[in-house]
Amino acid sequence: MAERLFVHQFDNGLVLLAEQLDHVVSTAVNLAIPAGASRDGPEMAGAGGVLTEWLFRGAGGRDSRGLNGELDALGCHHDEDVHSTFVQLACSQTYQNLKPVLKLYGDIVKLPTLAAETFEPCRNLAVQELASLEDEPARRCNLRLREKFYPVPLGSCPLGQERTLRWLTTETLRAHAKRHLTPHGTILAVAGRLEWEPLRDWVEECFGSWAGKALPAVEITDPLGGVTHEQKETSQVQIALAFSAPLTKDTHYYPMRVAEMVLSGGMSGRLFTEIREKRGLVYSVGARYQGVKVAAGMFVYAGTVPEHAQQTLEATVAELRRLGEGITTDELSRAKTQLKSALIMQGESTCARANGLVTDWHLLGRLRSLEEIAQAIEAVTHQQVNDCLAVYPAKELTAYFVGPDALECSCLG
Numbered sequence: 001m002a003e004r005l006f007v008h009q010f011d012n013g014l015v016l017l018a019e020q021l022d023h024v025v026s027t028a029v030n031l032a033i034p035a036g037a038s039r040d041g042p043e044m045a046g047a048g049g050v051l052t053e054w055l056f057r058g059a060g061g062r063d064s065r066g067l068n069g070e071l072d073a074l075g076c077h078h079d080e081d082v083h084s085t086f087v088q089l090a091c092s093q094t095y096q097n098l099k100p101v102l103k104l105y106g107d108i109v110k111l112p113t114l115a116a117e118t119f120e121p122c123r124n125l126a127v128q129e130l131a132s133l134e135d136e137p138a139r140r141c142n143l144r145l146r147e148k149f150y151p152v153p154l155g156s157c158p159l160g161q162e163r164t165l166r167w168l169t170t171e172t173l174r175a176h177a178k179r180h181l182t183p184h185g186t187i188l189a190v191a192g193r194l195e196w197e198p199l200r201d202w203v204e205e206c207f208g209s210w211a212g213k214a215l216p217a218v219e220i221t222d223p224l225g226g227v228t229h230e231q232k233e234t235s236q237v238q239i240a241l242a243f244s245a246p247l248t249k250d251t252h253y254y255p256m257r258v259a260e261m262v263l264s265g266g267m268s269g270r271l272f273t274e275i276r277e278k279r280g281l282v283y284s285v286g287a288r289y290q291g292v293k294v295a296a297g298m299f300v301y302a303g304t305v306p307e308h309a310q311q312t313l314e315a316t317v318a319e320l321r322r323l324g325e326g327i328t329t330d331e332l333s334r335a336k337t338q339l340k341s342a343l344i345m346q347g348e349s350t351c352a353r354a355n356g357l358v359t360d361w362h363l364l365g366r367l368r369s370l371e372e373i374a375q376a377i378e379a380v381t382h383q384q385v386n387d388c389l390a391v392y393p394a395k396e397l398t399a400y401f402v403g404p405d406a407l408e409c410s411c412l413g
Contacts, residue, residue, distance in 0.1 A: 005357075005367045006196045012210055013184035016203050017357040017367060019191040021350065027095040027192030028350035031105055032086035032358045035180035037158040038218050043167065046160015047176050048087050050126045050168060052080040054177075055089075057118035060107030064118060067104070076101050082158035084150070084292050085218075085362065086187075087180075092351050095193035099202055106206035109181055119170045127166070130159045137402055138284065138303055141230075141238035145299065145400040146290075148228060149242040151220040154292050182212025187361055191353035220294070227399045229406045237309040237403030239316065241412075242297040243394045245289055248363045254376045255388035256289060260298065261335035262327050263287040263319070268334060270319050275302065281312045293363055298394070310407055317411045320394035326386055339377045343370055 004020040040047045056078075057064040071078060071091075078091035089108070093101055133140040146155035188207070190199060246252035264271050264287040271285045284303040290296065300320065304312040327335075346352040347370045360367050397412045 004196070005369060006200075007361075007367065008200050010183070010204060010208060012208065012212075013182070013186070013214065014203075014207055014210065015187050015361065016200060017187060017189040017361055018194060018196055018199060019353055019357060019367075020194055020196060021192050021347075021353065024192050024348075024350055025094060026092055026350050027098045027190060027194055028092040028354040029090065029098075029101065029105065030187075030189040030351075030354040030358050031089040031109070032187040032189070032362070033089070033109065033181060034085060034185040034215055035087040035176075036083050036085040037156040038084045038153045039180060039215070040156065040160065042153075043164060044160075044172065044176060045156065045164040046126055046130070046158070047164075047168060047173060048082040049129070049158055049160065050122050050165065051173060051177055051180075052082060052087050052089070053122040053125055054114055054119060054173065055108050055112050056080070057122065058113030058115055060104070060111045062107075063113070067108075070104060071101070074101055074104075084154050084156065086358070088355075088358070090351060090354065092192075098190070098194065098199075102202060102206050106210070110207070110210045112177065112181070114170070114174050114177060116170045119173065123165060123168055126160065127162060130162060130165065133159065137234070137236060137238050138301060141240045141400055141402050142299065142301060144228070144230070145240040145242055145398065148224045148226065148400060149297055149299075149398045150292060150295050151223050153218065154220060154295065155223075179213075180215065182215065183207065183210045184212060184214035187358050189354040189357035189361075191357060192350035223295075223398070225396075225398045227409050227412060228401070230400070230402045231404065231406075232402050233404050234402070235305065237304050237306055237312075238401065239302040239304065239309065239313055239407075240400045241300040241316065241320075242398045243320070243392070243396065245291070245296045245298045245392050246388065247294075247296050248291060248359075252384075252388040252391060254380050255384040256298070256392065257339060258332065258335045258377070258380050258385055259323060259327070259389060260287055260289045261338045262331045263298075263300075263323060265335055265338045270323070271300070271316065274319055275312065275315055279311075279315065281308045281315060285316070291363070298392075306404055309401075309403060309405070313407050313409070314411050317394070317397070320397075324389045324393050327382065329382075332380075332382060332385070336377055336380065340374055343374055343377070346370070
């Protein structure tokens with residue numbers, strides 16, 4: 001299966017990435033605008049989330065019903081999300097409808113209505129989503145851990161705070177949109193059935209008149225780190241841990257991804273086997289590699305009950321440390337198979353590939369083919385995994401706990 005990757009930067013600063021996949025009948029679009037949570041600032045935390053909702057309440061002379069009606073008529077499945085660096089507007093549709101969908105998205109970023117009468121419902125939805133965290137303790141705990149682990153403000157919660165959401169007005173958010181809806185630093189990724197030159201010319205027509213200034217770099221400070229216990233009278237205890245991991249561009253990246261699978265590759269992963277299956281301490285446990293451009297970590301989560309919380313913490317940390325002692329031949333083989341299997345499934349999803357293009361360009365400044373990634377995974381050796389874990393041991397962990405009682409944390413050092 002041939003893979004074809006393309007890159008073009010327009011005069012206004014917009015970067016177009018494309019991957020031609022002739023074996024599919026759909027095309028996915030991912031428009032990543034540099035208006036992520038790290039740019040909201042402490043007094044406007046959550047602004048990016050409200051703005052993404054507001055953008056779809058009318059654009060290019062269409063009201064909310066008209067805009068969304070056109071998207072629906074084109075069979076466009078769209079989703080909006082706020083990350084640390086970007087607001088991402090993603091969609092997928094049959095390849096025949098790519099051109100009119102791109103035209104609509106051009107209007108959304110160039111000519112958003114941002115009507116005063118549609119602002120309040122958008123803000124109310126953001127307040128409700130923030131409140132829903134109380135019913136999602138695992139998500140809440142992991143979001144708070146990111147705030148502590150990453151350099152400030154790169155781990156900022158995209159949902160903001162109720163105080164800052166209530167403070168937003170139509171005027172302040174319009175000003176925020178004017179600054180951040182800019183082609184400079186924006187990435188438009190398209191993956192699926194496409195023809196490169198006609199696509200490039202059509203994007204020029206839809207987005208070429210988009211104007212805006214380049215944004216300054218986000219100023220960062222050292223991570224807060226440490227151990228945080230959020231006292232809450234609950235029947236469950238949430239345990240979230242993180243330790244430093246290599247960046248995507250680092251030579252240790254692929255060995256660390258293999259180590260991630262050894263830890264948490266389904267029901268055969270060490271955490272599931274040792275903490276849940278053998279000891280019955282948790283109802284959920286797992287580890288996941290995550291990163292931003294200047295920092296990355298292995299994030300570990302365990303959900304348990306108060307009477308098992310201390311034992312769960314100590315057993316989990318022990319498994320993280322035991323990983324540094326080495327892995328077996330079977331574990332290495334299984335981890336590679338799991339990673340490559342996930343890669344194959346990603347290759348069948350145009351949405352996943354469009355997102356992968358954005359991530360590669362942002363983190364690496366280049367695009368990787370699926371074949372390149374598969375070959376890099378297959379080339380990982382026992383020694384490379386051991387060397388990686390020697391450089392990135394599970395020490396000096398950042399921790400966030402939610403539960404009724406504080407835990408003894410000397411094991412985290």
